[in-house]
Amino acid sequence: MIYDTIIIGRGPAGVSAAIYLKRFNLNPLIIAKDDGVLIETEAIDNFYGFGHISGKELVHRGIEHAKNLDISMIEAEVIEIMPLGETFLIKTNEGEYESKSVFLAMGKKKAQLKIATRNKFDGKGVSYCAICDGFFYKNKHIGLVGAGPFMENEYNVLKNFTKELTIFTDGAKLEHQFDGVKVVEDKIIELVGDERLRSVKTQNGEYEVDGLFIALGSQSGMSLSYHLGLEMDEKGFLKVDNFMTNIPGIFAGGDIIGGLLQVSKAVADGASAALAIKKFLDSKK
């Protein structure tokens, strides 16, 4: 079946959009890998009408709200979004889904290493997007940090550029085997270098690399966006015009487009984006 809209993310922006789309008698599908970063917020005191609530409780009430309206929801990690002309193919680790439009609402989190030097070499040897920067490390020694499907996706890009690849799982266990690839499974404790990154220090060793790609956790919004060629501003937020990105049919709202990084704004974005999506779908009839 082809959904009217596939919504990526089940936080306030995504669920709010789904609620409106459903009430427009459209057929949205929410795909999310987890409950997002809002659940890490201990207390929200400034979202109208709720008084005091935890991020976790609010997100769960939102999901409940969507379920009560019979909105379809799938727990999966989106690996790739492929524009197919009139529709979009959403590839996940749990299968593929097709839709006439896409709403990106996965927030602004970029998975990072939890060490002091994590940002020290951003753009100076450390990258968050294989397809964007892999070329610069052609035939060089590339380190790749991660252990899940997102890392594997980045691996499939990077292996075209070099044979010297080291996967750093940062303490995690690899889900699959990789032929002919060096794997370091202990925790990363420091990124070392002067002007540029020179090596990765782990609990049990130090490994020289020319470049290091961070693919921790899941495909971040930024990474998916790079792959799609979506325009961003200088802060890494998606550029939208009435919630539509530069690719017709792909919309975005909530923290991923910047502005006030607040629940209230994400909820309103969802509502307005749903209206914009409806207009877009109507114009295609």
Next chain:
Amino acid sequence: MIYDTIIIGRGPAGVSAAIYLKRFNLNPLIIAKDDGVLIETEAIDNFYGFGHISGKELVHRGIEHAKNLDISMIEAEVIEIMPLGETFLIKTNEGEYESKSVFLAMGKKKAQLKIATRNKFDGKGVSYCAICDGFFYKNKHIGLVGAGPFMENEYNVLKNFTKELTIFTDGAKLEHQFDGVKVVEDKIIELVGDERLRSVKTQNGEYEVDGLFIALGSQSGMSLSYHLGLEMDEKGFLKVDNFMTNIPGIFAGGDIIGGLLQVSKAVADGASAALAIKKFLDSKK
């Protein structure tokens, strides 16, 4: 005392702004005559996280939310907003209040007669603003519809233009006596005319008028806005730039500025406007 911000309206936009301002450690005061039009909405199913809730219940939860944060709130009808240079004087039927900034959040309702012909002569003999249009009826017979403080305020403007004034209370009892003014206390049933309004038909008679001013209920946002000289668009919504009207220090949000007329958007407006107000107040220090 001088408040940082006086917020007019205690619906979603007003309360959301108050919550943010309070958390910015500012001192807002909410003034509202009642709970606004949202309470007339029987069911709201599309405000994130609430599932199914009545307008009344949601507004009351919002007010509760504000009270729990010790936000000052007064039930009164705002009659006039006077810019005093560095501050604003808010005149109400319960006294005067002063603030460094104002947030208009009283929604978009314009009190109207509940008869079929109510809009037939808008701009053709029927007006909603004495100070805007009173001059056109100089020395002519003016009808004035209303019975409360807002009507009295309009009366005080219109009496400067003509001695021939008839007050139509539309079934209500006048709160005060008016010397030398004809008062018709029965219900209006029809506005009569061809190109322009010619007479007002009530249950017990018909009265010729040259112009009729509607001042039912309370001072509407539109009327207050006209008095202040606030710029509006062609639909009667206030024009704002990052929530500030054309008068520096006077902000507006929610339905009164148009856009999506939805709770979610009003709540987000309140949050963003609070931020804009904070910046304005900081710039004055």
